[in-house]
Amino acid sequence: xxxxxxxxxxxxxxxxxxxxxxxxxxxxxxxxxxxxxxxxxxxxxxxxxxxxxxxxxxxxxxxxxxxxxxxxxxxxxxxxxxxxxxxxxxxxxxxxxxxxxxxxxxxxxxxxxxx
Numbered sequence: 528x529x530x531x532x533x534x535x536x537x538x539x540x541x542x543x544x545x546x547x548x549x550x551x552x553x554x555x556x557x558x559x560x561x562x563x564x565x566x567x568x569x570x571x572x573x574x575x576x577x578x579x580x581x582x583x584x585x586x587x588x589x590x591x592x593x594x595x596x597x598x599x600x601x602x603x604x605x606x607x608x609x610x611x612x613x614x615x616x617x618x619x620x621x622x623x624x625x626x627x628x629x630x631x632x633x634x635x636x637x638x639x640x641x642x
Contacts (some may be wrong), residue, residue, distance in 0.1 A: 528553065528554070528555060528615075528628070529548075529552060529553075529554040529555070529615065529616075529624040530546065530554065530555045530556070530557065530558070531545070531554055531556050532556065532557035532558070532559060533545065533556070533557075533558065533559070533595055534561045534596075535565065535595070535598060536557065538558055538594065539591065540592055540606070542587070542590070542591045544569065546568075546587055546609070546611060546616055546617060549568045549569065549616065549617045550570065550571075550611060550616040550617060553570045553572075553573060554570075555567055555568070555569050555570075555573075555625070555629075556617075557607060557622070558598060558619075559626055560598055563604075564622035564623050564625070565598040565601065565602055565622070566597065566598050566601030566602065566619045566620065566621065567601075567619070567620050567621075567622055567625040568609070568617045568618070568620075569617065569618055569620055570616075570617060571608060571616060571617060571618055572616075573609075573619065574618040577603070577628045578628075579606050579620065579624075579628070580606060581606050581607070581608045581615075581618060582600075582605040582606055582607060582633065583600075583605065583607050583608070583621070584608040584609075584610060584615065585597070585609060585610070586605060586609070587609055587610065587611050587616070590607075590609045590619075593639035597609075599615075599620050600618055600619070600623060601619045601620060601621050602610050602622075603621075604621055605613055605621075606618050606619070606620050606621075607619045622634070
């Protein structure tokens with residue numbers, strides 16, 4: 528799994544390539560604000576696979592215009608799907624949830640390793 532990161536300010540000007548990387552390459556993208564992780568953008572399919580529940584859905588355009596609101600919502604514990612051309616492309620999730628989900632996913636892989 529590829530993981531990238533950028534500040535919220537950088538993301539505003541470079542939203543399209545980040546969304547494409549998350550959507551097409553199944554990358555996870557950490558968005559920072561004031562030097563701390565504020566949200567993680569994960570592929571919508573991965574989010575569903577690990578059992579995530581989406582609280583709301585917004586368009587990519589709305590996400591860019593209201594990036595601060597999206598980050599606030601993710602920091603508050605919400606999982607917000609972001610659509611691209613009408614289909615869920617990414618989900619903004621709280622960093623703590625992402626850590627737990629990726630840890631659980633790697634634990635599941637470890638359980639299937641022959642001994």
